[in-house]
Every structure is written in C-alpha cells, then in structure tokens.
Amino acid sequence: MxxxxxxxxxxxxxxxxxxxxxxxxxxxxxxxxxxxxxxxxxxxxxxxxxxxxxxxxxxxxxxxxxxxxxxxxxxxxxxxxxxxxxxxxxxxxxxxxxxxxxxxxxxxxxxxxxxxxxxxxxxxxxxxxxxxxxxxxxxxxxxxxxxxxxxxxxxxxxxxxxxxVQEEIIKKILYGGTIKKLRCVKYQAPLDRVDGLDEGHEEIPYNMEIVLSGNKIPFMGKIQNFFNSKGSVKNLIELRDFNFDYDTVKVDVDLDGSLRTFDLGCLHRGKIYYDISDKVVIDSDDYPTFQSIQTITKTYLKEVINQIYP
Known part of the structure; x- marks a missing residue:
C-alpha cells in the first residue's frame, strides 16, 4: 500500500x-x-x-x-x-x-x-x-x-x-521547483477502449493516463492561468490528437531532489496528500519504520512552517 x-x-x-x-x-x-x-x-x-x-x-x-x-x-x-x-x-x-x-x-x-x-x-x-x-x-x-x-x-x-488548505504552498512549490511530468488521468476507463478485444469480453475498469514530459511543453503558463481563473482542470490541457476526455491532471514536481505529486483537480477541495511511499523504509511487517517516517515528516513540517510562518 x-x-x-x-x-x-x-x-x-x-x-x-x-x-x-x-x-x-x-x-x-x-x-x-x-x-x-x-x-x-x-x-x-x-x-x-x-x-x-x-x-x-x-x-x-x-x-x-x-x-x-x-x-x-x-x-x-x-x-x-x-x-x-x-x-x-x-x-x-x-x-x-x-x-x-x-x-x-x-x-x-x-x-x-x-x-x-x-x-x-x-x-x-x-x-x-x-x-x-x-x-x-x-x-x-x-x-x-x-x-x-x-x-x-x-x-x-x-x-x-x-x-x-495548501494552495499557496503548492503554488510556491510549483513555481520554485521543476515540473517533470504532467499526467492526464481518466478514472475507470473501460479496457476495450485501448485493447480492442473480441466482442463479448468482460470489461474491466481501470485508470488510464496520458503522460506529458515537462521539459518539452511549457506548462507553467497554463498552470498559472488555471490558478488565476479558478477554472475546471479539464480545460488545462487540450488533447485533440488523442480524443481523450480526462478527469483530472496530476503534476510531478522536483523540489530540491524531492519528487512531489499534486492532483490539480483536488486543490480547491483541500484533499492534498504527500506521497512518501518511495521515501520510507519498510520493515518486515510491510509498515514504514519509525525512524524513516519521522525524518521525512519533520522535513515536511519545516516546509509547511516556512510557508505559513515565514
């Protein structure tokens, strides 16, 4: 997990x-x-x-x-x-x-x-x-x-x-970091949309993503307009060539060697989670070790404090 x-x-x-x-x-x-x-x-x-x-x-x-x-x-x-x-x-x-x-x-x-x-x-x-x-x-x-x-x-x-509500914090991370990827996500896309299986097969719901490289497309201007306009995340990127009606956009940002992922479709609802799965050390019971999660959380706290109490 x-x-x-x-x-x-x-x-x-x-x-x-x-x-x-x-x-x-x-x-x-x-x-x-x-x-x-x-x-x-x-x-x-x-x-x-x-x-x-x-x-x-x-x-x-x-x-x-x-x-x-x-x-x-x-x-x-x-x-x-x-x-x-x-x-x-x-x-x-x-x-x-x-x-x-x-x-x-x-x-x-x-x-x-x-x-x-x-x-x-x-x-x-x-x-x-x-x-x-x-x-x-x-x-x-x-x-x-x-x-x-x-x-x-x-x-x-x-x-x-x-x-x-971390929108201002997220803005500063986006503007201060380097956008590595932008992922357009479609939730529960039916399997036959991309696999073209024989008629009569069982359709299995799953998530589908189109990943765009951050070093090839200037995303920052589009993201700035998204924040300023408070518009729908579905209008952020147009994917006419793919005919892909995505549900949300996730941004992978590199900040001082730490990769952070933000779901732009959830920002205004305050549902922000910091994914540390790739940073924690897992013990024999498949739980993060106390020392590893403590170190990561204290570092994250400093980041939040610097933004809230500059």
Whole structure:
C-alpha cells in the first residue's frame, strides 16, 4: 500500500454564550495560553499519555493506543494504533480458502499511524501531520478521542481540526521547483477502449493516463492561468490528437531532489496528500519504520512552517 502524509490545522475556539446573538467570526485563542494559562501542547501531551492506558471508546467502538511518544521543543510525535471492534467475523486465507481465525467482538484489527503535532507560541493555529496508509487514516478517530477529552477538561472551549488548505504552498512549490511530468488521468476507463478485444469480453475498469514530459511543453503558463481563473482542470490541457476526455491532471514536481505529486483537480477541495511511499523504509511487517517516517515528516513540517510562518 502507498504511504501518505496529510496536513491539518488545529485551533481552539472559545465558546460564546448561548444568548449571544448575531453572526461573528470564530473566537480563536492563542494556543499556548488559550484560557489564560493552559498550553495546548501540554494538554495534548496529557491526552496522549492517557491513550497509553485508556484506549477504547465504546460509543463508537474505536480502539486507539499511543506509543513511542517524543517531545521536541514545541512539537510532539509518535505512533497511534487504531482500529474498530464490536463485530464478529471470520478471517479466511484467500490462498487456501480456509478459515484461519474467528474474530470476536472484542477483537480490533489495528494499524499503526505516525503523527506529528506542532503548537507554536503566540499564534492561534497549530499544524498536525498524520500518516495515511492506502485508504486508511486516523483523522476522524483521533478527532473523536481528542474532542471528548478536551470538552471534559475545558467545557468552555472547543478543539477545531481542519484540512490544511495548501494552495499557496503548492503554488510556491510549483513555481520554485521543476515540473517533470504532467499526467492526464481518466478514472475507470473501460479496457476495450485501448485493447480492442473480441466482442463479448468482460470489461474491466481501470485508470488510464496520458503522460506529458515537462521539459518539452511549457506548462507553467497554463498552470498559472488555471490558478488565476479558478477554472475546471479539464480545460488545462487540450488533447485533440488523442480524443481523450480526462478527469483530472496530476503534476510531478522536483523540489530540491524531492519528487512531489499534486492532483490539480483536488486543490480547491483541500484533499492534498504527500506521497512518501518511495521515501520510507519498510520493515518486515510491510509498515514504514519509525525512524524513516519521522525524518521525512519533520522535513515536511519545516516546509509547511516556512510557508505559513515565514
């Protein structure tokens, strides 16, 4: 499976009185003294320590355990194992078609996820980086546990976690790096469109790409117009000779020897993931080693910090 990093902002909002009328912008607090004296970094540290012993949420049937917690200045990082329990099932070996284990309701299939949280002083916005493995992540589960812990400790305040909108960061990476490839992607293209198999064959959906070399076509002007116009990504590149109606455009950018991939069709929805699959070291269980993902995530954090807090 591919390994990604997803970025989020973390804030604290002071709740307004129920009798307060009118629409007002959120009342965000300074993170290092959000109620006048408590530091969110210390609160998160205590929350993670609690996750080493109090590891279940029976309302949502979520198991979550923190381990290898490390403090580094104004940041904290470690691993979280997370999974769902509450449903019994059978585990079957697909090679032998035999049942190898009967899963009980109290069994949880857990996966490890790396996290890094940065809480700067004298600001109302922190940064949280979470690992994703394929389609699996911990954003929702982590937020559920943290919100419950925080609301019990500080009932007059609320934690807010949002996807980090990185359009400006992406622009700077695109303009500061070298575009290597531009890939026009069609999702679930039927197999017979390109293979021309005999009539009556089974059509198998798959993704199809047309790859254009960045050193042969001047993409930057087109991408600049795309950002400025906020137009559809389908109008970015015209492929008349191929008669290819693509769904999105992905750009591979080399920035100081690091290859980054951005899906331009997802920028305005904030669904930005940093693919680190080719950078992490995989252990015997097919998971990234702690040291390798820690090094990559800390480097990525510096990049985000330099853009948000120049």
């Amino acid at each position: 591919r390994t990604f990093l997803s970025a989020y902002t973390i804030r604290i909002e002071k709740k307004r009185d129920k009798n307060h009328k009118g629409n007002h912008p959120p009342n965000y607090c300074r993170l290092n003294c959000f109620n006048g004296y408590d530091d969110l970094l210390n609160v998160i540290s205590s929350f993670l320590q609690q996750l080493t012993t109090n590891k279940r949420n029976d309302v949502y049937n979520i198991y979550m355990k923190a381990s290898q917690i490390q403090d580094d200045g104004r940041s904290i990082n470690g691993l979280i194992e997370s999974g769902i329990y509450g449903i019994s099932s059978k585990l079957r070996d697909v090679d032998t078609d035999s049942i190898t284990y009967k899963k009980k309701k109290s069994d949880a299939e857990v996966l490890p996820f790396y996290f890094l949280i940065y809480i700067p002083k004298d600001t109302n916005e922190g940064i949280m980086l979470l690992q994703r493995t394929g389609k699996y992540g911990i954003r929702t589960h982590f937020g559920t546990f943290l919100d419950k812990y925080f609301s019990e400790k500080f009932p007059g305040f609320a934690v807010e976690i949002n996807t980090l």
